[in-house]
Amino acid sequence: MDHTKSRQAFDAAKKSIPGGVNSPVRAFRAVGSEPVFIASAKDQFVEDVDGNRYLDFICTWGPAILGHANPEVLDAVRRRMEKGISFGMPTEIETRLAEKMHSMLPYVEKVRFVSSGTEATMTAIRLARGYTGKEKIIKFNGCYHGHHDSLLVKAGSGGATLGVPDSPGVTPGTTKSTVICEYNNADEVRDALEGGNVAAVIVEPVAGNMGVIKPGDGFLQALRELTERHEALLIFDEVMTGFRIHRQGAYGLYGVTPDLATFGKVIGGGMPVGAVGGSAAVMDWLAPVGPVYQAGTLSGNPAAMECGLKTLEIYERENVPDHIQAVSGHLANGLADICSRHNTVSFSVQGGMFTVFFTGTAPSNFPEVAACDMERFRCFFQYMLEKGILLPPSQYEANFISFKHTKQDIDHYLNALETFLSAN
Numbered sequence: 001m002d003h004t005k006s007r008q009a010f011d012a013a014k015k016s017i018p019g020g021v022n023s024p025v026r027a028f029r030a031v032g033s034e035p036v037f038i039a040s041a042k043d044q045f046v047e048d049v050d051g052n053r054y055l056d057f058i059c060t061w062g063p064a065i066l067g068h069a070n071p072e073v074l075d076a077v078r079r080r081m082e083k084g085i086s087f088g089m090p091t092e093i094e095t096r097l098a099e100k101m102h103s104m105l106p107y108v109e110k111v112r113f114v115s116s117g118t119e120a121t122m123t124a125i126r127l128a129r130g131y132t133g134k135e136k137i138i139k140f141n142g143c144y145h146g147h148h149d150s151l152l153v154k155a156g157s158g159g160a161t162l163g164v165p166d167s168p169g170v171t172p173g174t175t176k177s178t179v180i181c182e183y184n185n186a187d188e189v190r191d192a193l194e195g196g197n198v199a200a201v202i203v204e205p206v207a208g209n210m211g212v213i214k215p216g217d218g219f220l221q222a223l224r225e226l227t228e229r230h231e232a233l234l235i236f237d238e239v240m241t242g243f244r245i246h247r248q249g250a251y252g253l254y255g256v257t258p259d260l261a262t263f264g265k266v267i268g269g270g271m272p273v274g275a276v277g278g279s280a281a282v283m284d285w286l287a288p289v290g291p292v293y294q295a296g297t298l299s300g301n302p303a304a305m306e307c308g309l310k311t312l313e314i315y316e317r318e319n320v321p322d323h324i325q326a327v328s329g330h331l332a333n334g335l336a337d338i339c340s341r342h343n344t345v346s347f348s349v350q351g352g353m354f355t356v357f358f359t360g361t362a363p364s365n366f367p368e369v370a371a372c373d374m375e376r377f378r379c380f381f382q383y384m385l386e387k388g389i390l391l392p393p394s395q396y397e398a399n400f401i402s403f404k405h406t407k408q409d410i411d412h413y414l415n416a417l418e419t420f421l422s423a424n
C-alpha cells in the first residue's frame with residue numbers, strides 16, 4: 001500500500017500544527033507509525049489521500065452511527081445552511097432536537113446544547129457543584145470525560161497512550177477536589193462518599209476510553225444507591241455510549257437513571273454538538289433561570305442541530321440499534337470462537353462498540369488494560385491497515401460499528417484477525 005501523499009501531508013501539517021494533528025491520538029504514535037490523511041468517506045469506508053480504501057472501525061470515534069455521508073443527512077444540512085450558518089440567536093431547531101432527546105430518554109426533561117463532549121461534562125460538573133453546594137467529584141481511573149482541567153487525571157486513552165498520566169499545565173489546585181476510584185469497585189466509591197463533601201460521581205456507564213469495559217453486575221446500581229444516600233448527583237457520561245450501546249444508552253440497558261447525563265458524538269451526527277440533560281429541577285439551576293453560568297457563541301448552531309436531528313430521526317425510523325445489535329452479535333460469536341482457540345487474546349462487545357484485548361482475560365479496569373501486550377497490538381494494527389481495515393490506533397480505544405457495516409464486513413475482520421493470530 002502506497003502512503004506517499006499521506007507522508008507529504010503529514011510533513012506539511014507538522015510545520016504549522018503541533019505534531020501535525022488537532023487531537024493527539026490521530027498522530028498514530030501509539031502504533032509507531034505516521035497517520036493516513038483522509039480525503040473522503042462513504043458508508044462504512046474511508047479513502048485516504050493516496051487513494052487507498054479502508055473498512056472503517058473508527059467511524060469518527062462514534063458519531064458516524066449511520067455510516068459516512070448519509071445522503072438524507074447531507075441534504076437536510078445543505079438546505080439548512082442555505083438559510084444562514086449561524087445567528088447567535090435562538091432557532092426552533094434547537095427545541096426540536098431537545099424534544100427528540102426527551103422523547104427517547106424520558107429522564108432528560110431539559111437539555112442544554114454545547115459544542116463538544118468536553119464542554120458537556122465541564123458544564124455538568126459545574127452544575128452539580130452549584131446545585132449541591134459541595135466541592136468534590138469522584139471519577140474512575142481510565143474514564144475520560146474530555147480534556148478540561150478538573151477531570152484530566154487518570155483519564156484513559158489519550159494520556160495513557162502518550163505515557164502522560166497527568167498533563168503539565170493542570171495545577172494541583174484544580175484537581176485536588178477530584179477523587180479517583182477504580183472502575184467496577186463500588187467499595188472505594190462508598191469510602192470516598194463517606195469522606196463527605198462530594199457533589200457528584202461521574203462515570204462512563206460502559207467505559208470506552210480504556211478499551212470497552214462493561215460495568216460489573218450491580219456496579220451502576222450501587223453507584224445510584226450510594227449517591228442518593230450521600231446526596232451527591234450521579235452523572236452518566238454518555239458522550240460515547242448514548243444512542244450507541246442501546247436506543248436509550250445505559251439507562252435503557254441497565255435500568256439505572258442518573259441525575260444528569262452528558263452527550264456528544266452521535267447526537268451531532270458528525271457536527272460539533274454536545275449536551276447536558278437531566279431533570280428540570282437540576283437543569284433549571286443553569287443561567288438564565290438559575291445562578292450557574294454557562295454559555296456558547298456557537299451552542300445550538302442550526303446546521304449542527306439539523307445534522308444531529310436528522311441522524312436521530314433516521315436512527316429511529318430505520319431501527320439502527322437493531323441492525324447494529326445483529327451485526328455486533330455476529331462479531332461477538334466470531335470473537336468468542338477465535339479467543340477460545342487463541343488464549344492470548346480476549347474481547348468485549350457492547351452494542352456498537354468493541355475492543356479486542358491482547359491479554360488472555362477481558363479486563364475489568366484500567367490496570368488490567370495496561371497489562372496488555374502493546375507491541376503485539378502495534379503489529380496487529382499495522383497488519384490490518386495493510387489489509388485495508390482501519391482500526392483506532394491504540395489498544396486503549398473502542399472500535400465502532402455503523403448502520404452500514406455488514407456481517408460480511410465482520411467476517412472480513414474476523415478472518416484477518418484469525419490469520420494474524422495464527423502467524424504472530
Ligand SMILES: *Cc1c(COP(=O)(O)O)cnc(C)c1O
Pocket residue numbers: 115116117118119121144145146147204208209237238239240241264265274
Ligand atoms: C469523546 C468523549 C468525551 C469528549 O468529547 P469531545 O467532543 O471530544 O470533547 C467525553 N466523554 C466521553 C465518554 C467521550 O468518549
